[in-house]
Amino acid sequence: MPLPPFLRSQERLRKEAGAFLIDSFFAGLSRVGRLHPQADPRRHGIEVQRDVPYRASGLREHTLDVYRPRDARGLGPAVLYVHGGGFRILSKDTHWIMALAFARRGYTVFNMSYRLAPRDPFPAAIEDVCAAYTWLAQHGERYGADMQQLVLAGESAGANLVTALTLATCWPRAEPWAQEVFATGLVPLATIPACGMLQVSDPGRMRRRKPNLSQFVDDRLAEVSENYLSGKAPADPRTMELADPLVTLEHAGKPARPLPAFFAAVGTRDPLLDDTRRLHVAVQRLGGVSEARYYQGEMHAFHALVFRPNAQQCWRDTFAFLDRHAPAGRPA
Secondary structure: OOOOHHHHHHHHHHHHHHHHHHHHHHHHHHHHHHOOHHHOHHHHOEEEEEEEEOOOOOOHHHEEEEEEEOOOOOOEEEEEEEOOOOOOOOOOOOOHHHHHHHHHOOOEEEEEOOOOOOOOOOOHHHHHHHHHHHHHHHHHHHHOEEEEEEEEEEEOHHHHHHHHHHHHHHOOOOOHHHHHHHHOOOOOOEEEEEOOOOOOOOOOHHHHHOOOOOHHHHHHHHHHHHHHOOOOOOOOHHHHHHOOHHHHHHHOOOOOOOOOEEEEEEEOOOOOHHHHHHHHHHHHHOOOOEEEEEEOOOOOOHHHOOOOHHHHHHHHHHHHHHHHHOOOOOOO
16 A cells, blocks of 8 residues: 555655765765875875776766786786665775775775666666776786786675676676676686675565664665666566576576686675575585675674774685685785
């Protein structure tokens, strides 16, 4: 039964207020963090080339920043980093700390932005991520990246996008932009989807699993789905598989190319915890390597707060995993 107009208006105002609070918190956290002396990449021997276009649109959303150790010699392992933010906020500029963390370890990092919902709903974001991957396959060596040693990483919505991108590298698909990815012949050595929302079309699954889920969290999850999937349905309904890459993996047959190794970190108080559990099982069912790590008492995207002990442990675990599957060879 539909809500009466007054209650619909109240619900809309509640969701808008919550969205504003979340947007302001993460954007403010990024700005404050940049004021810290250790936020300067030069202090860590990292050089940054900003606003490199990966699509010839002229849009700022179609640019990326390249972080590279100044002492790098020749080609080395690379990370394509895809930021989170519920598909509707944030950018490469707010996620500088993620890029800096990987670059300090010795990786050449391509930290990208992409078009955001609701102005540009699904499949705009995954189309952009696929375009960045195709661009990287063609131009990565120019920036010192060895394309045979590529890692995909992202958190939250970015985790969804790098998982969907991984599907495009391992299975042939109908979308032209996914076909371009598959045609590169490149499969990443590792995919790191942290605290991922990997099934966007069914945000209600969280409340079904946890009936006492707070209204604030329930609103945020519904907001992600409403904004990201608010556009016209794709001409080919199979494209929707890339909005729910977890479900696609759970039902997929044998991949045309071997899956990369997966490392998925999540806090035990993250409402998205179950998506990581299911991802771990799905990758193993397909014969892939998967390592899932659960951090006691931590909330969503906890590893961004790098001053906290569990966040530091998460980064140590991430790099230990990469040392086994895509080593960069630089001390922590």
